[in-house]
Amino acid sequence: MADIKRPTGRPGRYSKYEKLEASLPAKMDKRPAYCDGIGLFRGAKSYTAWVKVRLPHGGVYNGRTIPVGASIEHKVGNRASFTWQQLEAERDRLQGLADRNEPLEAAQADTFQSYATDWLARKKPVLKGYGVTKGHINTALIPTFGKKAMDAITVADVNRWIGKQRGTLAPATVQRQLSTFNAIMNDAVRVGLIDRNPATRADKIRGVEPRQRFVTEQEWKTILETCERIEREQDEKSEQQPQRIRGWLRHYVAWAYNSGMRRAEILGLKAENVRLVDDAHIVVEVLNSKNGKSRYVSCTAEMRDILLALKRLDRMPGDTRLFPVSLTTLKRALTALWKATGLKDVRLHDLRRSHATILIGKGVDVRTVAGRLGHTGTAMLAKHYAVDRGDKEAAAMFG
Known part of the structure; x- marks a missing residue:
């Protein structure tokens, strides 16, 4: 009896992908197999889905430059996580981007x-x-x-x-x-x-208190005496260290105390920054201020004497810096100075605070002091630098 031919059903919409999946060998090479731009790779434990896209305009993908008309293979992920419809949608999305000459990859935020x-x-x-x-x-x-x-x-x-x-x-x-x-x-x-x-x-960092260390008159005297002793010792060893520039340490510290200037501001001063207003008034122009604005600082009598003394320092030809030393040399010298004074917890910035405090105590207007120190307002001055004059007067009146 002849076999009866039975009508066959209409193939499923995604049967071609299912046939591709069923035809994959147990062990594959490194490249996936494709059908209409949908690719599959059979691994040891699971299948990986890919899509292939042609770039009619060329472009960049995965850090590589793709020539015009070439194709790229894009790994979608585990096959079990996607339906055939989703894979086709991803293929069509990427192909649309390529046809419009738009980037295939979303811009990644910088690390x-x-x-x-x-x-x-x-x-x-x-x-x-x-x-x-x-x-x-x-x-x-x-x-x-x-x-x-x-x-x-x-x-x-x-x-x-x-x-x-x-x-x-x-x-x-x-x-x-x-x-x-x-x-x-x-x-x-x-x-x-x-x-x-x-x-x-974020959480506030507790325990951060503004440092308010001021140098007393006796401490200032100790600092100057220590500077002079260190420089005498350097002069005694001048033959052993002929390359060392000597005679600047006391001048630098005294300049900081008299001007209230910052460490880098002093180091950045050059001869061309010194301006003679008249016979009794000399100013220095501070160009590298912390707030980015230049300012003029009037010289005290001691600062004028220091300017004359600095001209006698040995220096390299063409070096117009008032203090011809490097930041490293300055740091080492100051570290040795503070240790030699025996004073507890003192540093160069304390001279700046002391300068402001002395001026406030002598009745100089707070805004004038703030301008001399390079502050645009008075809030920082009150918080970090000067003891409030009003509090001092209040204590005197109570007594």
């Missing part, structure tokens, strides 16, 4: 490491304390945030970092590191890379 490195390079010419800021980025921030995308850093991430840093560092140190982080993230907000700086809602 913190790449953005912070670029930020540091951009800010180097104008950044005060470049070495310190670089240290914050490389040793304190990149180890924690470096691999994270800028838009993926959360408030919780910042809080965990603060807690970790507080375990081994002083509150003020962590605060300075956080300030560097804030500067980077706020820059990213301004350029539109991220919507918000996560540190603005």
Whole structure:
């Protein structure tokens, strides 16, 4: 009896992909097999889905430049996670992007490491304390945030970092590191890379108090006497160290005390910054101020004497700096000076605070003092530099 021919059903819409899947060998080479731009690769445990797209205009994909008319293979993911309809939709989406000459890949947000490195390079010419800021980025921030995308850093991430840093560092140190982080993230907000700086809602660092160390008259006398002793010892060893520039240390410290200028501002002074207003009035122009604005500082009588003394220093030809020493040399000399004085917890910036405090105590207007120190307002002066004159008068009246 002849076999009866039975009618066959209409093939399923996705039967061609199912046949492809069923035909795959148990062991495949590295490349997937394709049917109408849908690819499958059979691994040891599962199937991986791919799509193939032709780039009529060429382009860039996965970091490679694709020539005009060439194709790219895009890995979608585990086959079990996608229906055939979803795979076709992904193929058509990518092909549409290629046909319109649009990027196939969404732009990836910069990592913190790449953005912070670029930020540091951009800010180097104008950044005060470049070495310190670089240290914050490389040793304190990149180890924690470096691999994270800028838009993926959360408030919780910042809080965990603060807690970790507080375990081994002083509150003020962590605060300075956080300030560097804030500067980077706020820059990213301004350029539109991220919507918000996560540190603005992070935990406050407790224990950070403004340092208010002032030098008394007796301490100032001790500092000057120590400078003179150190310079005498250097003169006695001049034959052993002929290359050392001597005779500047006392002048530098006295200049800081008389002017209230910052360390870098003093080092940046050159002969051309000294201006003679009249026979009794000499000013120096400070160009590298912290706020980016220049200012003029009138010289005291002692500063005028120092200007004359500095002209007699040995220096390299063409060096017009008032103090012809490097920052490293200055740091080493000051570290040795503070240790030799025997004074507790004293540093150069305390001379700046003392300068402001003395002027306030003598009745100089607060705004005048703030301008001399390079502040745009009086809030920082009251918080960090000068003992309030009103409080002093209140104590006298109570007594």
